[in-house]
Amino acid sequence: MNIQTTQMKMQKKQIKEHSDWSIYCRIILKLIMFLLAVFAVANSYIYLNQQIQNIERDNTKITRKIENIDREIKSLQNSYENASSRSMIDRQIARFNLKLREADHSQIKKISLNDGNLSGSSLADVGETLQNPEHSNYRRDVADAEPHVTRH
Amino acid sequence: MLSSNEKIKFRILLSVFAIMIPCLIYIICGLYHLQITEHEKYLLLAKRTYTATLKRDGKRGEIFSNDKFTLIANHPYVRLIADATHMEIAEHEQKAARLCADKLQMDYNGVLKKIRRKIIVRDRNGKEKRDSNGNLQLRKAPYIPLSRELSLSQKAELEKIIDEQNIKGLYFEHAYKRYYPKGSMLAPILGFTIYNNGRETPSFGIEKAMEKYLSPESAKALVEISRDGRKLIHGLSEDLSVKDGKNVYLTIREPIQAIVEDEIEKAFVEWKAKAVYAVLLDPKTGNIWAMAQRPTFDPNNRKTITAESTRPRIIADVMEPGSIIKPFSVAFAVDNNIVTPDTIIDCENGYWIYRGKPLTDSHRIGKVSVTEVIKQSSNIGTAKIGIMMGANNVYNNLRKFGFGQKTGIPLSPESNGILNHPSKWDGLTISRVPMGYALNVTPIQMVRAYGALADHGNLRKIRLIDRIEDTETKEVTVMPYEPPVQVFKNPETWDKIVTMMAQVTGPGGTARQAAVKGYEVAGKTGTSRKYSAGGYSRQYFASFVGFVPAHDPAFVLLVTVDAPKGRSYYGGTVSGPVFRAIAERTLKYLNIAPTVVKEEKKGK
Secondary structure (H helix, E strand, C coil): CCHHHHHHHHHHHHHHHHHHHHHHHHHHHHHHHHHHHHHHHHHHHHHHHHHHHHHHHHHHHHHHHHHHHHHHHHHHHHHHHHHCCHHHHHHHHHHCCCCCCCCCHHHCCCCCCCHHHHCCCCHHHHHHHHHCHHHCHHHHHHHHCCCCCCCC | CCCHHHHHHHHHHHHHHHHHHHHHHHHHHHHHHHHHHCHHHHHHHHHHHHEEEEEEECCCCCEECCCCCEEEEEEEEEEEEECHHHCCCHHHHHHHHHHHHHHHCCCHHHHHHHHHCEEECECCCCCECECCCCCECEEECCCEECCCCECHHHHHHHHHHHHHHCCCCEEEEEEEEEECCCCCCCHHHHCCEEEECCEEEECCHHHHHCHHHHCCEEEEEEEEECCCCCECCCCCECCCCCECCCEEEECCCHHHHHHHHHHHHHHHHHCCCCEEEEEEECCCCCEEEEEEEECCCCCCCHHHCCHHHHCCHHHHCCECCHHHHHHHHHHHHHHCCCCCCCCEEECHHHEEEECCEEEECCCCCCEEEHHHHHHHCCHHHHHHHHHHHCHHHHHHHHHHCCCCCCCCCCCCCCCCCECCCHHHCCCCHHHHHHHCCCCEECHHHHHHHHHHHHCCCEECCCECEEEEECCCCCCEEECCCCCCEECCCCCCHHHHHHHHHHHHHCCCCCCHHHCCCCCCCEEEEEEEEEEECCEEEEEEEEEEEEEECCCCCCEEEEEEEECCCCCCCCHHHHHHHHHHHHHHHHHHHCCCCCCCCCCCCCCC
């Protein structure tokens, strides 16, 4: 019997077994890494989805709040229109005997601002215009009108 | 070379593959067929199960005056809704009913009965479902309207109580309704809507005339629903992009409208009239600044609505105008040099027989100028001028001023009035038409014609709608101004006519009570008998129509009182003071300073 041959065969067998094991390990490791990657992606997807749902929920809440506020604004506007109507004011004047009357012509003066010459002007130009009435129609209009006076 | 063991293993493996691969191919083909080829069919089936179609309407457009006062608005309100499917035990139902009884003054037992009412279960095709015994399947109702309209403050109060007491199965539904913040102002013109099948349906007036602009667009969208039919908040849903209706701006000026409404209300009460109406027009544009009538109604309170109050008298009611039509025939005669303001006409001392029929004047006058004929409102003088004109000229002239035709106001039903062709006249009509009988006109026609007299003979189309605004894009479309039609041949005619008409409110005129201090008023009184079935009645239309300041008019105003009762029925006495009151206040509002009036001193 050749002991060296048997020993060599056993060594060869051991080496072969050892190399088979490392191959298996490598395969399994690759598989695990692949599964980990898939798990990570799935987890991220779920997390981001949850975040989206939370934001959508908040968005819905805020949208509803805005709609509620819009409704309240509309309701207040309508109440204002009702309260400021001429007939309502006349009723209040009569109710509280306020003795108010419409102004006579002599009690009202109006000035009108002609802004036709102001387009494109700078503030400096306007300032100069105000000081030099001959140079501008704007100042002339203002100068011709009497100041707004309400005399009682 | 393979060993026998290896050969066996290979054959086994081959057999397994020979069975597996066809199965695999079959499965893959099947999946392809289901997922790709039949995808649409199964997706549709699935959608029908887990989706529903949600429909929503936009908001109806609102109506404003020219100066942006709101005349018709959308007002938010809330309704209390019960969902019995969330009331699992009797205590939940009782709490909800108790809340309604305490806070909304509803009947406790009535509410409880409503909540406990069961509804029939139906399948997707609407067919009733039955159980194994053949009995109808019933379930609790998910949507039970409990309350009428609640305000937002009431809703806040109820919400607080629902949270505190942990009442289940109650929620609030938001909606909008039409609201009229100015109450009865302009009500017969604006009209109103009726809530019908989830939509506001217009009944008449501006609401109906402008329906194509005011009505919103609705949108439908697929939404994901749960097993019990509720919309999933975070489920799949399409965007519901509804489009609100457009806003309409009228030519009406709210403060002036308020003045007119106020004054005709006083006249309506004072004269116990059947009706009173007034129209105020800008002669330079044809814009109506105010139009009002009594009786009226408050659209916020439907109990005030009657047939009489909703009738749009200003466009639909016809009347024989009487003396207010006299200036038109005289204007034609002056314009065509048939007469001049100084031509002398024999008014026969107030009594004249023409073709066997008597014609009388309320004031006995003899031979006077055409100016005096207008000033004293002589029927005989005007009849003679009409006879001088000839029937065809009388007819054509009135047609030129818009009588016998619609004015183009965007409201219905508008009457044409009645102006018969001369071929249908008898021998007497030629004497009657120029003084305002044998024809029928509407108030709006009369105001329009006087607008031509006020604006140098320019007859304009009536404008009531000024502009339309898109609520989303804010784009504004202004309704067009149509070019006027000139009714005078001679440009000097206008001044002559206005000067004559200004005498009416001056000393010796029939409308001293319509004179406005500090201003020259050009106008005409009219008192016409009402015609009803069987003949002329003892009731009258008392009118005054005029414009001020006479030679640069700011506005034309017509006031008519239908069947006044009391100390007088004459236009000058009844309608003249109303005209004066409205004109004074409107001139102040418009800040039109008094004009200098030369007073003619008699005999000096």
